[in-house]
Amino acid sequence: xxxxxxxxxxxxxxxxxxxxxxxxxxxxxxxxxxxxxxxxxxxxxxxxxxxxxxxxxxxxxxxxxxxxxxxxxxxxxxxxxxxxxxxxxxxxxxxxxxxxxxxxxxxxxxxxxxxxxxxxxxxxxxxxxxxxxxxxxxxxxxxxxxxxxxxxxxxxxxxxxxxxxxxxxxxxxxxxxxxxxxxxxxxxxxxxxxxxxxxxxxxxxxxxxxxxxxxxxxxxxxxxxxxxxxxxxxxxxxxxxxxxxxxxxxxxxxxxxxxxxxxxxxxxxxxxxxxxxxxxxxxxxxxxxxxxxxxxxxxxxxxxx
Numbered sequence: 001x002x003x004x005x006x007x008x009x010x011x012x013x014x015x016x017x018x019x020x021x022x023x024x025x026x027x028x029x030x031x032x033x034x035x036x037x038x039x040x041x042x043x044x045x046x047x048x049x050x051x052x053x054x055x056x057x058x059x060x061x062x063x064x065x066x067x068x069x070x071x072x073x074x075x076x077x078x079x080x081x082x083x084x085x086x087x088x089x090x091x092x093x094x095x096x097x098x099x100x101x102x103x104x105x106x107x108x109x110x111x112x113x114x115x116x117x118x119x120x121x122x123x124x125x126x127x128x129x130x131x132x133x134x135x136x137x138x139x140x141x142x143x144x145x146x147x148x149x150x151x152x153x154x155x156x157x158x159x160x161x162x163x164x165x166x167x168x169x170x171x172x173x174x175x176x177x178x179x180x181x182x183x184x185x186x187x188x189x190x191x192x193x194x195x196x197x198x199x200x201x202x203x204x205x206x207x208x209x210x211x212x213x214x215x216x217x218x219x220x221x222x223x224x225x226x227x228x229x230x231x232x233x234x235x236x237x238x239x240x241x242x243x244x245x246x247x248x249x250x251x252x253x254x255x256x257x258x259x260x261x262x263x264x265x266x267x268x269x270x271x272x273x274x275x276x277x278x279x280x281x282x283x284x285x286x287x288x289x290x291x292x293x294x295x296x297x298x299x300x301x302x303x304x305x
Contacts, residue, residue, distance in 0.1 A: 021159040022152065025116040029124070032117075032286040052076050085127040085185055086144050088211075089115050091158070092190035092218075094135040094167040100220045100281060110281045111189040111218045112158045114288040118187060121289060123151045131157060134172055135165035141176070144184075167194045173202040183210040187292070189279075191218050192265055199265070203272050214275040214295045217265065221282040223258065226251050 054063060054074035067075045097108035115131070122129045123146065130144035131154045140157050142150075180186075186206045192199060192215070206213050222228075228247035235242045262278070269276035275298075277291045 021113070021116050021155040022120075024113050025120040025155060028113065028117040028285045029120050029289065032121075032289045084146075085122065085125070086182055087118075087122055087127060087129045087185040087187060088132060088144060088180060089119060089129060090132050090134060090186065090188045090190070091115050091161075092135070092167065092188075093133040093139045093161055093163045094165055094193075095163055096167065096191055096193045097163045097218070100222070105281065106163075107191055107218045107220050107281060108161075108163045110279070110285070111216070112161065114216065114218075114279065114285050115187070115189050116155050116158050117285060117289060118292060119151060119154050121292075123148075129154065132176065133157070133161055134169060135163070136168035136172075137165065138172060138176075139165070169194055169202060170198050174205060177202075177205040177209060180206075180209060180211065184212070186211045186213045187216065188213070189216045189218060191223075196264060196268065200268050200272070203269065203274050207272050207274065212299050213272075214277060214292065215269055216277045216279050216288060216291075217262075218279045218281065219262075221280055224280060226254050226258075 052075065054076050058076050062076045064075050067073075091111060093108065097111065098106050100106040101109070119129045119131065126146065128144040128146040129151075131140065131142045133139040133141075139161065142154060142157060203213060203215070226247065231246055233242060234245065266276050268274075275295045277288070277295075279288055
């Protein structure tokens, strides 16, 4: 089994041979951190605070050599740990997320492994994380906590989940948002195939309560490029509808429609100061963690200003 030197950009075919979600998550995170050339605590959970003069016994790795070159005196960089972050991960477990499972990883497989990797990373930072799977009901809801046993419970829940209902969040999110009184981070993983009004109201509720929100929109490569050739039977994932057609006659109008949908989603997120991250299932999973890190760094800069 690969160790800390696991390669970055583990593709889904490689990860698909690994059934255990905890192993998948660890490999993705370790590969990501290796690519970042830093430890889990460098740039994630600690921030530079101030200098103090070097004293015998101090770790020389924390000497600021740039200050020494200017003053000829040794100073130590001191860091302060951030307050533990409370993160709620929301994962769409509706039927539309099953797309792609016939030929490989579905959108749900991709999203669940990305969510597991984020949970693993947060736990490494000593942060606390909860998990909520939703469709037209709460398919699972685990409140934020920390520790290895809690993480195992989260990963087991992700591993066992099977998307099997329609998407309907009108009554779900108001209930849970009202219970989330302590400000934190909300990470939403979904294809966002739900009414635009419901999405906007959901994001508004989280933002109104002071949460930082990042939306990972999970889209299959087929949905973004519409690569189909020859007469094809298209079947609805959540509705009992089907259409037998020549894809070439639909491609232009379909791509225009999907691009309008994505553009409206991006604009809705931007208007609410919500970070929107497009996740193409053809991308390596560490791209999700890179974008999460970029989001967190941007939030910290805003909080300091």
